[in-house]
Amino acid sequence: MDAKLKETILNPIFKGNPITVLVLGICSSLAVTVTLKGALVMALSVIVVTGISSLILSLLRNTIPGRVRIIVQLVVVAMMVILVDQILKSFEATYAIDKQLSVYIGLIITNCIVMGRIEAFALGNKPWPSFLDGVANGAGYGMILLIVAFFRELLGSGTLFGVDVLGWLGYVPNNLVILPPFALILLGCIVWVQRAIQKDLQEK
């Protein structure tokens, strides 16, 4: 694998993470991180949507009329989001989780990461790198989601993936952790840690 492709994949995971560095997709990362299971399904959904819409739009990039390109992007992204939602609703294992995520699956379409990567990357690159870029950005988003959800589920419900892990300590769940403000505090801490490690992000 050549260096550029590797950079395309690794950059969104840490150095250019869509949530902690670009500060995109904050809304849903506060809303769907109460449980790990919800965060995992959301992360996978976003990976699928960003990956495949980037792929489709990259394939179409030379044919799209410039004046209506945003609308064409929206149509494709909306189609992907609806497909993901329909598929989640169709399986026993994911039906309940889809109900729990309710509007947030549909709101993937408004997630700036999706449109941002299409506009910034997919429309100017070949399909394969575009697909990888979409997947990697989705994965970078999903990784932060899972980190936040890990702490929120552990401290807020005393469970991980629904399995009771703190019960034997007599742990009393903290209700603040369940509420969105705590997710913002936690996100702030993650940004703090990342900036401490990655010095070039610090302003002079």
Next chain:
Amino acid sequence: MNTNSNLYTVIYTTVIVVVVAAVLAIVSQSLKGRQEANEKADTISQMLTAAGFGTKAEFQAMGNAAVLDKYAEEIDKAFVVDVDGQKVADLPLDQVYSPSQLKKQNYNLKGADTPQLPVFVFKNGITVVPVYGAGLWGPVWGYIAFEPASNTIKGAYFDHESETAGLGAKIKDDPAFQASFSGEKVLFDQDDPFDIVKGGAPRDAEDKSLIDNKIDAITGATMTSQGLERAIETWLGAYAKYFLGAAPESCAPQGEACCCSGCEKDCCATCPCEKCCTSEDCTLSCGENCCSTQCGCCAEGCCETKTVEE
């Protein structure tokens, strides 16, 4: 090729929209069956939860097939009544009313058409009826279970489409809220059959228990609480005549024998056993139709007696 000409732009957008619409239509049609099966199992698990056969989490863990089996095992009969409390039609035992069907009946209740109000009676006599209405952001609905032939609530389960997480969503997520319905009475003969009171429901002076038809609203979720109260009042108001008709008082005139000797099927099932069939009646008429499934009230006691005599 000039991709910026008007004609190209119009044709391009038309083609892409048609293609996307076709893809979505095909996928939607082909997945519809699975989605409906999931929704049905979910609805059934909500009804079973309301009726106290288990918790929602337990049913979720069981899987669809097991939930349907459990329902088939417990359900006695299902039928549709009108606003006068008269039975209109029987429902197949495997048919339930999902939120989309309740929505239609909710329109009918507002005058669009004749409402068809489903009633589900389980083998242990518990009666489950649905409620449906508007919350703050979207519909709220639920299933309320009543003790056999009574206006006392056995349990309730509520669900919603998009109420605020942590506030309005508590109608579904907060077990304490749903539990507060248990033991409450719905006063069907009054204009205001049930209240969800903002700022704390009035309490009994001595033991601080909730008063008959009043429960506490959810803090910070005034609109959802009000919406749910309206849903309950509208729907239970429509069921009022059915429940008043099914109450013991109106069954009694038909006589104690009504349960034990070939009486109307409906009367038997909705009459409480103590009122309709004394154990003496049961012994006398046992073997005729007392122990048949249509006379649920006598079935256990009298059959035992008979076995002993033989």
